[in-house]
Structures are given as structure tokens and as C-alpha cells.
Amino acid sequence: MSKLPGNAGVSLLGDKSLEFYRDPVSFYRQRIEKHRSRVFQSRLLNRPTAFICSVQGMRELLCEKSNLFVKDPTDLMTNVYGDTVVTTNGEEACLLRLSLTSLFTGRCLESWTDYITSVCERCLKDLSLSGQPECVYTVFKQLGTELVLGLYLNVRPEEQPELFQEITELCTQHWHGLISAPLSVKVPMWSSGFxxxxxxxxxxxxxxxxxxxxxxxxxxxxxxxxxLPDSSSASQHLLLFISALIPKALASLLTSFTLALSGNEQEETRRRALTDAVYMQGVLLEVQRLWPPFIGGRRIADQDSTLAGFHVPKGHGVMYISHSVHRDPEVFQQPDSFLPERWSGRNAGQEHFLCSFGSGPRNCIGVKLTDAFLKEACMYLLKHYDWCLEPPSQDLEYKWLPVSRPANPPTISFTRLDPTRSDKIDTR
Structure with a gap:
């Protein structure tokens, strides 16, 4: 057992939260190089914190030793969304997950197929109609919003346009509570974001x-x-499920998909993804690996433990960085390259090494729904369009917080494909 590399600093003065939130990727890369370790410590949110940037460390944290590392009960998510399957710990979290799982699997999941298809058709059918480039992140966020409010709340824009718009605006305002200082201040003519x-x-x-x-x-x-445990639990979970967080995550992944497969040089990749279901799955996994919608997640050590051979004292924060875990060279050769074929080769069967939506017993409860939706939306795009960046030269540098996307929303030009072409889809 080794001491964590790095320095946890001193209270307040040694806090590195601002540096981390300003550019989390530069933050972890500089320290990996400095300490020559993918596990190190610093001070985050004024707490000594172990940063986990390796697949091994992530798997121990979220899977093998998940019972030793708990969600922070003072986390802002709890203040904003209440006690939910995401924010609770221990037996309460297990019981909530057992109760809710049936809503995201089996017949319930199958029953949503037609609605998912109809939302993709409605939101994506006119991408080439205007002849002008589309700001794809905005398009995909609207798509995600329609999906979420229709599935979870039975509110659909074509049936209740005013209510749909009201809820959308309220969800956006509520979302700002996660990215604002938690200070509830209200005076005449002004209110704080929180x-x-x-x-x-x-x-x-x-x-x-x-x-x-x-x-x-x-x-x-x-x-x-x-x-459910009490009368408020259902409403608190619905508040979580309709939050702006989910459409933003879906928009993030769909934007990254269109950018990765954009242009004439990716025409063969698009054709193969359309006609080969196994390759298509590899494309979606590779998009998630390189451009995870969330930078990572945070836990608190409930007792002294170890991660990847390093001692983590009780009370330490632990932050896993999905962007770095997904680029661990011990697991992913050419970690910065977009290689969908890796998932049918060296990395076949290793989807559990990704942590975009967590991993282990506390992973995202809606991950199967997310997969089904992304596949349907991406297949719709591949069947109906070719696309390219317009203008060709754009700044595609990503910002990673609070949800990853290019800092300057990209614009893409879509060209409708000939509907009579005879591509066949391999569903094996």
C-alpha cells in the first residue's frame, strides 16, 4: 500500500476547485505527467481528494469496493433534486433501485420503442429542408427534451404545446441551480440564480x-x-427524470457522433455503420469513450481503504475522471484515436470499462433506454442523410463542464439521401 502521490494542500488556501472546474482535462493531464501516476491527490471542494484516472482504479471504486465509498450527503444534487436513487446511500439506495428497475427494462422499455421512433422522425426529418447549416446541439437538445417529457410525464409538444414550453423553461431554470452558487438570495428586482x-x-x-x-x-x-419509501419519493424522482441534465447528455453524445462521422472522408464509416450492426455498436461505444457527456463522479471514503494500490484515508473525497479512464493506455491502445473496430478486437467485451454513466451497482438506471434512444436517432441520421461541417473550418475544442460539448456550438450541413437506395441493415 502506497501513499497517494501529490499534495492535498491546506484548508481553503490549498483548494484547487477553481482550477479543476476551469479546465478539468488540463488539470488531470498536468498532474499525471508530474506524478507519473494515474492516481493522485489534490484538494477539491476544500476536501483532500483522490483523483482516479485509470480503469483499474475506477473499477475498484465503482464495483469491487462500491460499499466503501458513498455519495456525499451534502452534494448539491441532493439540495436540488432531493433524496433519489442517484443521491441516497446504503439500503435506501438499494431499495429504490429495486423498485425503479422494472420501469427501465423488459416490457416497459419495449413499450417505448414506437414513441422513440416517432420523436426521432418528428425532430430530424427536416434537417436538410432549409438548405442552411444546422446548429446540431440545439436540434439534439430539443429532441432529448421531447423524448424525456413525453416518456416520463406524458407531455408532448404536438398535444400540449403551451404546457410543454412551460415545463421546458422551468427545467432550464431549475438546471441553473446545479451550476450556480448555492445562495438563496431574493431582493426587489433581483434573485440569485439558485x-x-x-x-x-x-x-x-x-x-x-x-x-x-x-x-x-x-x-x-x-x-x-x-x-416507494414515502409520499414524496415519486415526485422527486420525476423531477430528476425530466431534468435538463438528460437532454443535455443526449445532445452531447449525438453532437459528438455527427462530428466524428462528418464529411466525405467518413462516408465509408457511415455506410458501414448503417449496414453492420456490430460496427454500429462499436461506433457508439467509441463516441462515448472519447467524448463522455459527464467528466466523472465523486464519492467519499466511508472508511480507510485502497484504490489501485494507494491508501485512501477515511473522509477523503474520491473523484473518478471518465475522460481519463477512457484514455487509459494500459487498456486502450492508441487511446486518443477514433477506432470503432477496437470493440470487436482487442477491447471486445470490455464495455464495462467505460464509466460515462457510472459503473457497477450504482450505474445510471436508465442506461438501456439511453442506448436504445441513441441507436434509433443515429440510425435515422445514417439512413436519411450525408452531412459535413459548414463552414468546413470551425473551432471544435470541447468544454467539459457541466456537460461536455464543443465550446462553440458547431454547425453542420445535411444532404438528404436518395430514398430508393438499397442499403440493407445487418441485425445479426
Missing amino acids: STAMEARDKLMEIIKDKLENDTQGFVGSLRSLP
């Missing part, structure tokens, strides 16, 4: 409670019938 976010939450909760009382169909009807 205060505005909490007001939006209260309005959303009124809409959600009305839905839970009056809707008997779909996800809302199924959720209200589950054995």
Missing part, C-alpha cells in the same frame, strides 16, 4: 404532483404504483 432555480423547482413539483394524482397511463401511472 433562488430562481428553487422557485422553478416548486412550480415543477406542482405540475408533477398534478400528473401523479390524475394520470393513470404510461410512466407516471407505473411510478405511482411502485412501493
Whole structure:
């Protein structure tokens, strides 16, 4: 057992949170090079914190030793969304997951197929109609919003346009609570971002409670019938499931997909992804590996332990960095290269080495739904369009927080494909 490389600094003065949030990728790369280790320590949120940048360390943290590292009960997610399957610990988290899992698997998941298809058709069918480049992140965020509000809340823009717009705006305002200083200040003519976010939450909760009382169909009807711990649990989970966080994550991945497969030089990649289901899965995994929508996740050591051979004292924070874990050269050869074929070769069967949506017993409960949606949206694009950057030269440098995407939203020109072409899809 070795001491963590690096320095945890001293209270307040040694805190590196600002440096990390300004550019988390530069932050971890500089320290990996300095310490020659993919596990190191620094001070984050004024707490000594171990940073995990290797596949081995991530797997120990999230899988083999997940019971030793807990969610931070003072985390802002808890303040904004309440006690949910994402924020709770121990037996409560296990029981919530057992109750909710049925809503994201099996027949429930299959029942959403037609709606997912209809949303993709409605939002993507006119990408080439104007003849002008599209800001794809905006398009995909709208697509994700329609999916989330339609599936989870039975609110669809073609049926209830005013309510849909109201909820969308409130979700955006509420989202700002996660990226604002948690100071609830309200004076005449001005409110802090956090205060505005909490007001939006209260309005959303009124809409959600009305839905839970009056809707008997779909996800809302199924959720209200589950054995949840208290009367507020269903509404708190709906608040989480309709949050702006999910459409932004979906938009992030779809934007990265279109950029990775953009232009004439990627025409063969697009054709192969359309006609070969195994290769298509490799493309989606490679997009997730190189451009994870979330930079990582945070835990607190509940007792003294070790990660990747390093001692982690009780009370230390632990931050796994998905961007770095996915580029661990011990596991991924040519880690910075887009190579979909790696997933049917050297890395076949190693999808669990990715942690875009967590891993192990606390991974994202909706990961199968996310996979189904991404595959449907990407297949729609491949079947109906060719596309390229317009203008060809754009700054595609990513920003990684709070959700990853190019700092300057890219614009892409779409060309409708000939509908009579005879491409066949291999579903083996």
C-alpha cells in the first residue's frame, strides 16, 4: 500500500476547485505527467481528494469496493433534486433501485420503442429542408427534451404545446441551480440564480404532483404504483427524470457522433455503420469513450481503504475522471484515436470499462433506454442523410463542464439521401 502521490494542500488556501472546474482535462493531464501516476491527490471542494484516472482504479471504486465509498450527503444534487436513487446511500439506495428497475427494462422499455421512433422522425426529418447549416446541439437538445417529457410525464409538444414550453423553461431554470452558487438570495428586482432555480423547482413539483394524482397511463401511472419509501419519493424522482441534465447528455453524445462521422472522408464509416450492426455498436461505444457527456463522479471514503494500490484515508473525497479512464493506455491502445473496430478486437467485451454513466451497482438506471434512444436517432441520421461541417473550418475544442460539448456550438450541413437506395441493415 502506497501513499497517494501529490499534495492535498491546506484548508481553503490549498483548494484547487477553481482550477479543476476551469479546465478539468488540463488539470488531470498536468498532474499525471508530474506524478507519473494515474492516481493522485489534490484538494477539491476544500476536501483532500483522490483523483482516479485509470480503469483499474475506477473499477475498484465503482464495483469491487462500491460499499466503501458513498455519495456525499451534502452534494448539491441532493439540495436540488432531493433524496433519489442517484443521491441516497446504503439500503435506501438499494431499495429504490429495486423498485425503479422494472420501469427501465423488459416490457416497459419495449413499450417505448414506437414513441422513440416517432420523436426521432418528428425532430430530424427536416434537417436538410432549409438548405442552411444546422446548429446540431440545439436540434439534439430539443429532441432529448421531447423524448424525456413525453416518456416520463406524458407531455408532448404536438398535444400540449403551451404546457410543454412551460415545463421546458422551468427545467432550464431549475438546471441553473446545479451550476450556480448555492445562495438563496431574493431582493426587489433581483434573485440569485439558485433562488430562481428553487422557485422553478416548486412550480415543477406542482405540475408533477398534478400528473401523479390524475394520470393513470404510461410512466407516471407505473411510478405511482411502485412501493416507494414515502409520499414524496415519486415526485422527486420525476423531477430528476425530466431534468435538463438528460437532454443535455443526449445532445452531447449525438453532437459528438455527427462530428466524428462528418464529411466525405467518413462516408465509408457511415455506410458501414448503417449496414453492420456490430460496427454500429462499436461506433457508439467509441463516441462515448472519447467524448463522455459527464467528466466523472465523486464519492467519499466511508472508511480507510485502497484504490489501485494507494491508501485512501477515511473522509477523503474520491473523484473518478471518465475522460481519463477512457484514455487509459494500459487498456486502450492508441487511446486518443477514433477506432470503432477496437470493440470487436482487442477491447471486445470490455464495455464495462467505460464509466460515462457510472459503473457497477450504482450505474445510471436508465442506461438501456439511453442506448436504445441513441441507436434509433443515429440510425435515422445514417439512413436519411450525408452531412459535413459548414463552414468546413470551425473551432471544435470541447468544454467539459457541466456537460461536455464543443465550446462553440458547431454547425453542420445535411444532404438528404436518395430514398430508393438499397442499403440493407445487418441485425445479426
